[in-house]
Amino acid sequence: MRYVSSGHSHGEQITIILEGLPSNLEVSLEAINKALKERQLGYGRGSRMKIEADEAEISSGVLFGKTTGAPLTIVVKNKDYLNHKSYMDPFNFTKDFVQKITIPRPGHADLVGAIKYNQDDMRVIFERASARETVSRVAVGAICSQILNQLAIKARSFVKNIGKVEIEADYDPNYIELSALRMPSKLATEKAISLIDEAQKNQDTLGGTCQVEVDNVPVGLGSYVSYDKKLDARIAQALLSIQACKGVEFGDGFALTEKFGSEVHDEIIYQEGFRRSSNHYGGFEGGMTNGMPLILRAAFKPIPTLMKPLKSVDIKTKQTTLSHIERSDICVLPAASIICMYTVIYEITKALCEMFTANTMESLIQAVESYREYVKRF
Numbered sequence: 001m002r003y004v005s006s007g008h009s010h011g012e013q014i015t016i017i018l019e020g021l022p023s024n025l026e027v028s029l030e031a032i033n034k035a036l037k038e039r040q041l042g043y044g045r046g047s048r049m050k051i052e053a054d055e056a057e058i059s060s061g062v063l064f065g066k067t068t069g070a071p072l073t074i075v076v077k078n079k080d081y082l083n084h085k086s087y088m089d090p091f092n093f094t095k096d097f098v099q100k101i102t103i104p105r106p107g108h109a110d111l112v113g114a115i116k117y118n119q120d121d122m123r124v125i126f127e128r129a130s131a132r133e134t135v136s137r138v139a140v141g142a143i144c145s146q147i148l149n150q151l152a153i154k155a156r157s158f159v160k161n162i163g164k165v166e167i168e169a170d171y172d173p174n175y176i177e178l179s180a181l182r183m184p185s186k187l188a189t190e191k192a193i194s195l196i197d198e199a200q201k202n203q204d205t206l207g208g209t210c211q212v213e214v215d216n217v218p219v220g221l222g223s224y225v226s227y228d229k230k231l232d233a234r235i236a237q238a239l240l241s242i243q244a245c246k247g248v249e250f251g252d253g254f255a256l257t258e259k260f261g262s263e264v265h266d267e268i269i270y271q272e273g274f275r276r277s278s279n280h281y282g283g284f285e286g287g288m289t290n291g292m293p294l295i296l297r298a299a300f301k302p303i304p305t306l307m308k309p310l311k312s313v314d315i316k317t318k319q320t321t322l323s324h325i326e327r328s329d330i331c332v333l334p335a336a337s338i339i340c341m342y343t344v345i346y347e348i349t350k351a352l353c354e355m356f357t358a359n360t361m362e363s364l365i366q367a368v369e370s371y372r373e374y375v376k377r378f
């Protein structure tokens with residue numbers, strides 16, 4: 001299974017070609033659109049999210065409501081395109097009326113992208129570097145989650161901290177969907193909203209951490225035999241490729257380094273099959289799922305565009321000046337938690353389709369069921 005996406009942040013559309021889905025998967029457009037909407041929500045987003053109301057269109061690979069086994073073409077139109085058409089239309093542009101953006105933002109792809117692709121206008125860089133691209137990750141993951149549903153594999157995600165505001169003792173997973181920040185804590189949500197307000201007042205931005213959990217993943221997805229078959233490594237790569245993601249940890253992650261081995265290795269027990277008495281490794285050993293719930297976290301840096309800009313240098317004049325300002329988000333952790341969850345869902349589905357006969361949904365379901373029986377008997 002693989003996909004490629006194209007599209008600019010303010011271009012006409014994001015296009016995705018997704019190949020390798022089993023045939024006969026009943027596709028719910030409603031579920032894809034619900035996921036796309038979730039990506040747009042959350043306290044701390046900029047005004048762009050009020051313009052866009054993302055909706056997917058599928059123009060190939062699905063007939064009579066079901067996948068055919070052929071590549072899917074998925075399109076999500078950018079409503080904001082009409083406001084930018086005069087210069088975002090690839091050929092019919094009026095570039096002379098648009099001022100070039102020549103001052104790169106520290107922390108963004110602007111400067112290095114301009115050097116690498118020999119551009120004198122940063123717009124050319126950030127139109128693709130922007131996180132609008134994550135629409136593709138969510139749309140693909142939302143289709144894959146319809147496969148996982150049929151295998152009773154369930155994923156969820158939440159925001160663990162924003163800046164220094166951590167989930168408090170009132171941890172309640174039922175609160176995630178009620179929280180404006182997808183935090184499972186009312187107290188933390190209130191404190192984090194105040195922190196975001198403070199950041200906005202100071203014309204600053206914030207980062208944070210989100211957590212993804214997946215239940216009922218079969219034992220042995222991924223493999224230790226080669227570096228590129230290790231599923232934890234593949235998930236880490238996929239998450240680190242999300243804009244602004246700076247770290248990924250599994251289970252107790254970096255905290256493991258401060259403990260003795262006897263405190264952290266998950267002991268093996270036998271209770272109607274092999275199990276672990278704890279889950280310090282977040283469900284992975286040797287690059288393979290070990291049957292415990294997957295638990296992983298992704299760390300996001302504060303958003304680069306600051307309304308009170310940092311120092312930069314104009315690439316044309318070479319003069320020190322204040323960096324360029326774009327309409328921008330203040331904190332994107334709720335969206336990041338959704339993007340991370342669908343990214344993990346895609347990687348798990350891909351690994352499942354590699355390990356089991358996945359030409360059709362029927363063969364995939366049957367293969368996973370009989371493998372689960374085999375694991376129980378082992």
Ligand SMILES: Cc1cc2nc3c(=O)[nH]c(=O)nc-3n(C[C@H](O)[C@H](O)[C@H](O)COP(=O)(O)O)c2cc1C
Nearest residue numbers: 108109129130131243244303304305328329332335
């Ligand atoms: C959901 C989401 C929304 C984002 N929105 C913005 C934004 O409005 N302004 C901005 O400067 N960066 C934003 N970013 C982060 C930048 O896209 C990212 O920092 C930049 O592309 C450079 O990549 P890097 O941080 O991975 O090095 C966003 C990231 C995510 C995940």
